Amino acid sequence: MQHIPAVFSRTNNYFKWIFLCFMLSILMPALGQQDKAKKAHKPDVTAHNEKYSAYLFTYFTGDDEAVRFAISNDGYNYRALNSNKPVINSALVSSTGGLRDPHILRAADGKTFYMVATDMNTKKNGWTANHAMVLSTSEDLLNWKSHVVNIPQTFSEFAAIDKVWAPQTIYDVQQKKYMIYWSMSFPNQPIKLYYAYANKDFSGLETAPKQLFFSPDNTTTCLDGDIIFNNGQYHLFFKATGEKPGIKQAVSGKLTEGYVFQDKRLEQTDKEVEGSGVFKLNNSDAWILMYDLYSSGKYQFTKSTDLNNFTLIDDEMSMNFRPRHGTIIPITSKEEETLVTKWLSYDDVMLSAHSRAIKKINVTLDTINKRLIIPVKPATNLKSFNPEFITFPGTEIMPQAAQNFTSGAVKYTVTIKGRGTQTYEAIAKEYHNPALEGYYADPDILYSEKTGMFYLYPTSDGFNGWSGTYFKVFSSKNLVDWKDEGIIVNLPTDVSWAKKNAWAPCIIEKKINNQYKYFYYFCAEQKIGVAVADNPTGPFVDSGKPLIDKRPEEVTGGQQIDPDVFTDPQTGKSYLYWGNGYMAGAELNDDMVSIKPGTTKVITPDATFREGAYVNYRNGIYYFMWSEDDTRSENYKVRYGTSDSPLGKINVPANNLVIAKDKEAGIYGTGHHSILQIPGKDEWYIVYHRFNYPKGINMGEAAGYNREVCIDKLEFDSDGSIKETKPTHEGIKAIDLTK
Helix, strand or coil: CCCHHHHHHHHHHHHHHHHHHHHHHHHHHHHHHHHHHHHHCCCCCCCCCCCEEEEEEEEECCCCCCCEEEEECCCCEEEECHHHCCCCCHHHHCCCCCEEEEEEEECCCCCCEEEEEEECCHHHHCCCCCCEEEEEEECCCCCCEEEEEEHHHHCHHHCCCCEEEEEEEEEECCCCEEEEEEEEECCCCCCEEEEEEECCCCCCECCCCEECCCCCCCCCCEEEEEEEEECCEEEEEEEECCCCCEEEEEEECCCCCCCEEECCCCCCCCCCCEEEEEEECCCCCCEEEEEEECCCCEEEEEEECCCCCCEECHHHCEECCCCEEEEEEEEEHHHHHHHHHHHCCHHHHHCCCCCCCECHHHCEEECCCCEEEEEECCCCCCCCECCCCCCCCCEEEECCCCECCCCCCEEEEEEECCCEEEEEEEEEEECCCCCCCCCEEEEEEEEECCCCEEEEEEEECCCHHHCCCEEEEEEECCCCCCEEEEEEEEHHHHCCCCCCCCEEEEEEEEEECCEEEEEEEEEECCEEEEEEECCCCCCCEECCCCCECCCCCCCCCCCCCCCEEEECCCCCCEEEEECCCCCEEEEECCCCCCECCCCCEECCCCCCCCEEEEEEEECCEEEEEEEECCCCCCCCEEEEEEECCCCCCCECCCCCEEECCEHHHCECCCEEEEEEECCCCCCEEEEEEEECCCCHHHCHHHHHHCEEEEEEEECECCCCCECCECCCCCCCCCCCCCC
């Protein structure tokens, strides 16, 4: 009997062992399949005997619907190939003559590439029905074999569909096939995500489309899908519309079913977006989510380590092109060299300088004389300056070390493998215009008695059709070194009565009850509002309603925009001026947030008045200034008149030009300004915007919303007339207020 427990013990161990074997027989295949799936999603790079070291960006632009390529060594700084011209002729491979939304994928064999794109030409056909996608294959990224797949013609059950948008490809581990998924809809029905399998040679579809993702109510529009496999899960990113729009995601353990919707906006903007694309940084756990701010003409990049929480990284990114809906994949050094030696130009190498000291949007290359002008920020050491040209596999640029730019041009030699060399001259100069880095317009400037500093309040520019939604402020002690103090008014979150068209602000500092107050007047949706703060940088609180929302009674046209606020030093009374196509003025009440009844007057000076009124006072004279023409015109300019009172009749001199374009200097569209007097001195400056230099003059109407802020000296003649200011690149010298 004493041995019975031992027998039972051995028996129990035996059954435990049997049970363990049974469980392993169940789990091991599943674990093996999961491991197999993970491995299958890692392309075979051993065929190249080289790790991924670069990136290929495929995209199209708003200029035409065609596939373009760009490359990057680090995933952050991208340079367009083929001078940002198409690398595939849309007319030869598509049924419409247009290709949009290109998606590129490396095959599981590591050496074949698949690319799919929307077969659509909006410039030719508008946004009418499109029915096809284009499937392409390549072995070298240079030569592509393409096939058109027309869904209604291929599948009779889908004969009525009216949209086939944004196809993408992923390898299905279980089926060992390439799955194509895209956005599709029937007339008057929501856009949904469908999928089908490509045939063996990637020339067509061998299965009928099936719905891939079912939104919670199956009625929400879902488009622009992008599937990322990570840690055994498929992450489906897509654009949702309706009551809760934005970039959302759904997650599943299976590729074609079971997606669980996560109702969380992933984009880091309140603007409309589409075309999300996710890629992983080489040798990193970080992912980049990018998307197209299609209504603003911008692209935005965010970063994450968990594919759920994303941080904006636009300040870390640079591109010399403006992409629309594209995708990025990792490539090898050898593949990058192939692309570079085929499509990168010598000029592109010279234009790749990306030192943080450079004003990148103002770099100029004279392609005929092979001369590069590099504008640098204040206090850059030009005795030892390195432009930091990007070197790509297959290219070399010499010299590479820092050079002395103070004694003249520095010669650089560019070599591209198999194509020879070219020599350039590079000149680095400290230019103070533009005064702010980036795209800004309609600047209003303030000297604050409270802080003893200068502040610039511009329109945030660079958005298609002036579609900005926020205002920033910049501070400076010397008018040369400007600090970005951030957003002070964001329409979507800070203003209840308007959400778009953040334009043309102005500000005034007033001492009320021995306390400084700041009254900030701004445009939104063609109305004028006012926000108040205790400091020049805010926080600003909107009054809750527009101050000006209709025209004066006698005015029949024009917009209620472009406010200017002025306090008469003779009386202490404050006035507001505004108008587009007409100029109106009115006295403000002491609260500065309301108009004194009965004081509104229309005081349009003459037919040259368009907008951008500005009023200041000097030596007993009230100066009224305004912008003539259209901000999209190279001839946008500033004129002036004078009066003996803040709302009096304006006398317009025969020669009344304040500032205009300088064609020889390449400066155009100089207008919508403000004026600054240095405290205690008869020293004046004009702050204005111009087209971006050097690209603006070739941008067409887009030049009118890609503007930059400049500062130049303003001078008066002995009789009080304003001398015409010549706009410059050099700008002004730093101001020392202690002297």
